[in-house]
Amino acid sequence: MAGRRLWLRKPRGTGEHIAATVVALAALVVAVRMAAGAVGALKDAWPVLSVLALLAGAVAAWRSRQATATRRRERERLATLRITLDELDVMDDRAFEYALRDLLIRDGWPARRVGGGRDQAADVIGDHPQRGRIVVQAKHTRVGGKVGSSVMYAVKGTAGPAHKADHAVVVTNGAFTRDAMAWGDRHGVHWVDRKKLQRWAETGAALHELLGVSARFRPSRFKRAA
Structure with missing residues (x-):
């Protein structure tokens, strides 16, 4: 039995078609509600996400400035390098x-x-x-x-x-x-x-x-x- 494959049978008759339609509509309603809930949650969280995005951008900009400053200091050090x-x-x-x-x-x-x-x-x-x-x-x-x-x-x-x-x-x-x-x-x-x-x-x-x-x-x- 474990090796048998399951096949979905197409609806037959008016009753089965109506049942299949009802199930599809129910699934669609559930999907729409889930999507609406996700949009609502995102809308509620948008201020927090905006702050996090700004913080991430600020950190990236700070790291870039630090790296640039480090490279500049290294160039300045090497430009006048003397070793006894x-x-x-x-x-x-x-x-x-x-x-x-x-x-x-x-x-x-x-x-x-x-x-x-x-x-x-x-x-x-x-x-x-x-x-x-x-x-x-x-x-x-x-x-x-x-x-x-x-x-x-x-x-x-x-x-x-x-x-x-x-x-x-x-x-x-x-x-x-x-x-x-x-x-x-x-x-x-x-x-x-x-x-x-x-x-x-x-x-x-x-x-x-x-x-x-x-x-x-x-x-x-x-x-x-x-």
């Missing part, structure tokens, strides 16, 4: 990467931190409408520590194929070996050592000025290699 070498030295790797991101933003490069376990030799990436894409590999080290050529090889190998970079740079608060600097100069991987980092972060020199990146550049060897 002492401050950079006490940072951990993650904080150092965020500091480099903020410095790029200060210089007009909309940038984001991408460092992580699978960063493919890129910790920060910035995109500039005139200067193209820059990939930064951050090497935070103890004072006096040196970055070797292997870092340059890794950055060169991924800057174009993995990140579509126009410019690649390795930044450290320490130093570079002579071989690393020479290899980077030959193969187009920029390097920023402690001395250049001080000029960039502490005195406010723009990174593109330190690297000699003009506002109008030719597509780099990194993108052609991609």
Whole structure:
């Protein structure tokens, strides 16, 4: 019995038609009364709903103003950002990467931190409408520590194929070996050592000025290699 389907039979005869009509009219009356009750309830609640709507609008406007003010304060902070070498030295790797991101933003490069376990030799990436894409590999080290050529090889190998970079740079608060600097100069991987980092972060020199990146550049060897 449980598997049997129920079918509605059409009314037969005048009596059944009249009964069906009466039921339909009763259902219609009930529906109309329910609708009228809902309209009446809505009418009674309209002042409360209006107040709630106004409150919701006021909260949304307040949040929008707060967000705008926060973004403005952040832009103002970054526009005058200065970070001393002492401050950079006490940072951990993650904080150092965020500091480099903020410095790029200060210089007009909309940038984001991408460092992580699978960063493919890129910790920060910035995109500039005139200067193209820059990939930064951050090497935070103890004072006096040196970055070797292997870092340059890794950055060169991924800057174009993995990140579509126009410019690649390795930044450290320490130093570079002579071989690393020479290899980077030959193969187009920029390097920023402690001395250049001080000029960039502490005195406010723009990174593109330190690297000699003009506002109008030719597509780099990194993108052609991609």
